[in-house]
Structure formats: C-alpha cells, structure tokens
Amino acid sequence: MRADRLVSLVLLLRQHGQLSAVRLAQELEVSTRTVLRDIEALSAAGVPVYAERGRYGGFALLPGFQTQLTGLNHDEALALVVAGSRRGAQAFGLGSALASAMLKVIDALPESYRDTAAGASQRLLIDPAADLLARPIYTDEMPDEVAAEVLRAVLSGNKLRIQYAAFNKPPEWRDVDPIGVVTVRDQGYLLATREGSDRTYRLSRIQAAEALPDAAERPHRVDLDKAWQERTTKFRTGGDQVTIEARVHPTRREELARTALAIHTERPTPDGWLHLELTFQDRRHAEWALWQLATHAEALSPDWLRATLQTKAAKLAARYAES
DNA sequence: TACTGCAGCATTGTCTGTGT
DNA sequence: ACACAGACAATGCTGCAGTA
Numbered sequence: 329m330r331a332d333r334l335v336s337l338v339l340l341l342r343q344h345g346q347l348s349a350v351r352l353a354q355e356l357e358v359s360t361r362t363v364l365r366d367i368e369a370l371s372a373a374g375v376p377v378y379a380e381r382g383r384y385g386g387f388a389l390l391p392g393f394q395t396q397l398t399g400l401n402h403d404e405a406l407a408l409v410v411a412g413s414r415r416g417a418q419a420f421g422l423g424s425a426l427a428s429a430m431l432k433v434i435d436a437l438p439e440s441y442r443d444t445a446a447g448a449s450q451r452l453l454i455d456p457a458a459d460l461l462a463r464p465i466y467t468d469e470m471p472d473e474v475a476a477e478v479l480r481a482v483l484s485g486n487k488l489r490i491q492y493a494a495f496n497k498p499p500e501w502r503d504v505d506p507i508g509v510v511t512v513r514d515q516g517y518l519l520a521t522r523e524g525s526d527r528t529y530r531l532s533r534i535q536a537a538e539a540l541p542d543a544a545e546r547p548h549r550v551d552l553d554k555a556w557q558e559r560t561t562k563f564r565t566g567g568d569q570v571t572i573e574a575r576v577h578p579t580r581r582e583e584l585a586r587t588a589l590a591i592h593t594e595r596p597t598p599d600g601w602l603h604l605e606l607t608f609q610d611r612r613h614a615e616w617a618l619w620q621l622a623t624h625a626e627a628l629s630p631d632w633l634r635a636t637l638q639t640k641a642a643k644l645a646a647r648y649a650e651s
Numbered sequence: 652t653a654c655t656g657c658a659g660c661a662t663t664g665t666c667t668g669t670g671t
Numbered sequence: 672a673c674a675c676a677g678a679c680a681a682t683g684c685t686g687c688a689g690t691a
Contacts, residue, residue, distance in 0.1 A: 348674065359664050364675065379675060386674075
C-alpha cells in the first residue's frame with residue numbers, strides 16, 4: 329500500500345512540478361504528516377526531492393530526475409508501447425490496466441526517448457477496427473468478467489467451469505483443465521484438456537466462466553506455441569476432408585491454393601489454364617473456394633460439387649433474369 | 652491443528668514548534 | 672499566514688509462544 333503511494337507521489341510531483349504537502353495529501357487521501365513522512369522515505373531512498381518552505385512553498389523533484397520503475401531500456405519500452413497499441417488486451421479485459429501501464433512505461437523513459445515512445449503509440453496502429461474499404465474486422469466479443477475469470481484460472485492453474493455454446497448447439501456447462509490462451513488475429517482460443525483429452529474452445533463462444541478451487545491437471549511447463557501447432561495440424565488432418573479436381577485461370581491460382589489443405593497434382597491444360605487436384609477441410613470449404621472464383625474456375629469432380637455449384641449458379645441467373 | 656494472547660513493528664494522525 | 676518538521680500516541684498487522 330505504502331509502496332504504491334510512494335510511486336504515486338513521485339508521479340504526481342513529476343506531473344505537477346511542485347506541490348504542497350496539503351495538496352499531495354488531498355490527492356493521495358492521507359494526512360499531510362503522512363505525506364511528509366513519505367517524502368522523507370523517498371529522500372532516504374535516493375530520490376532527489378526537496379522542500380521549498382514558506383508561503384507558496386511545497387515539494388519538488390530535481391530537474392531531470394527519472395523514475396526508474398521498470399529497468400527497461402529504450403527499445404524494450406518502445407516494444408511494449410507498440411505492443412500496447414494492439415487490441416489484443418481487450419480480449420482479456422485488461423484494456424484499462426494496459427493503458428495505465430503504458431503511461432508508467434513512457435514516464436520511466438529517459439527524457440530524450442520519451443517523445444519517441446509516446447509518439448510511437450500515436451503513429452503506429454496495429455489491427456484497426458476496419459480495413460481501407462471501411463469493412464469492419466469481425467472480432468471475437470467476450471464480456472470482460474468472463475475473460476477475466478478465464479484468465480484467472482489459466483494463470484492460477486485452477487480448474488475452470490465454462491458455459492460453452494458449440495456451433496449450432498445449445499450452451500452446456502463443462503469443467504476443463506485450462507492450459508493457455510491463444511489469440512490468432514482477432515480470434516481467441518482456450519487450450520485445455522477435458523477428462524484427459526485435448527480440447528480447444530473459441531473464447532467468443534464461452535458465455536460464462538467460473539474458476540474452481542481445485543488445481544487443474546496440466547503439465548508444469550508448456551510450450552504453448554508447439555501445443556497450438558499440434559492442434560492446428562490435428563484439426564487440418566481431421567474432419568470430413570474432400571479431394572476434388574478443378575481447373576483454374578492462372579491469375580487466380582494462388583487464391584485457390586491458399587484455401588486448400590493440400591495440392592496433390594498440378595499441370596497446365598491446352599487452353600492455358602491449370603488442372604489441380606486439391607484437398608479441402610470439408611465440402612463447405614471446397615464449395616466456397618470454387619464459388620468465390622466465379623468464372624475463373626471450374627470444378628471437374630466429384631459430381632456433387634459440380635451439381636451444387638450448378639444449382640447456385642442457376643438460382644443466381646434466374647434472379648437476374650426476373651428483372 | 653487451531654486458537655489465544657502478547658510483544659514488536661510499521662503506519663498513521665494530532666498537536667506543536669520552526670522557518671520563510 | 673503559510674508550509675515543513677519534530678514529538679507523541681493510537682491503531683493495525685505480523686510473528687511467536689503457550690495451551691486446549
């Protein structure tokens with residue numbers, strides 16, 4: 329408590345230049361005598377604070393004094409400031425804490441670097457809310473209190489009870505052993521185990537959460553990056569994968585390739601297009617990938633894919649024919 | 652093991668003195 | 672008159688020993 333107040337006191341003096349004990353006492357909600365003792369403690373600790381006695385007097389710091397609260401060098405502090413501009417912290421309900429921490433980091437920098445760091449947070453924007461065409465970037469929304477509870481369980485190593493609404497399913501309560509939280513672009517995932525089996529939960533689908541008193545069953549140390557890669561690999565190799573044949577215009581080849589899990593064969597056709605054999609996560613992905621390329625691609629097999637695309641195209645043609 | 656009492660310490664507020 | 676500084680007392684917390 330007192331340590332916090334000493335830090336606040338230094339920041340107040342830095343901010344206002346000179347303040348009387350009475351004014352500091354009001355700001356810190358303690359008596360003036362306590363403020364005077366805090367000043368004394370700071371002075372004993374080597375903080376160059378001096379008193380100006382008499383009317384219009386007060387306490388002030390020697391010019392140029394820096395609060396070395398963080399021990400960070402310029403680049404480290406700058407990296408934090410830049411990272412602090414991301415909206416990622418919002419996903420964990422830590423936005424206000426991050427803003428407060430950033431102020432302290434900037435304040436702790438040497439005078440010559442402070443403008444650079446403060447400017448960095450204004451001149452570098454990472455992941456804004458909309459792209460250049462004003463299209464909103466859809467982010468996973470999660471109530472702060474739910475995010476805070478998930479985070480609490482993850483960090484304390486306790487079991488977590490969540491109300492989770494899987495895709496197209498009603499919400500259900502389930503107890504899990506949390507391992508960590510991963511954010512990918514604007515989506516967050518909770519990595520956990522449930523009854524010994526790996527589970528990955530999308531944060532936006534967690535409707536309520538409660539950290540339980542029991543310790544979670546989890547490895548003492550975890551390589552979250554490795555764990556995430558293993559799960560994404562498992563996800564990509566599981567499910568109802570489909571392999572299709574298609575021909576695509578060379579200018580749209582990359583778009584098709586990016587949406588596929590794998591490309592097995594690829595050869596040019598006599599008409600200058602490319603013939604590919606590809607695997608997709610499921611039927612829905614395959615259909616979507618071909619449909620978005622419109623006339624620049626053609627599904628050759630299997631028959632169900634051709635039939636689906638034909639039906640959609642016919643409906644679209646009919647709609648425009650009506651007018 | 653849990654509870655109680657005590658000493659020591661840190662923190663805080665009030666009153667009064669001193670300097671400008 | 673205003674603001675800082677010293678002396679003293681009150682309060683609350685912590686650690687430790689003793690006891691049921």
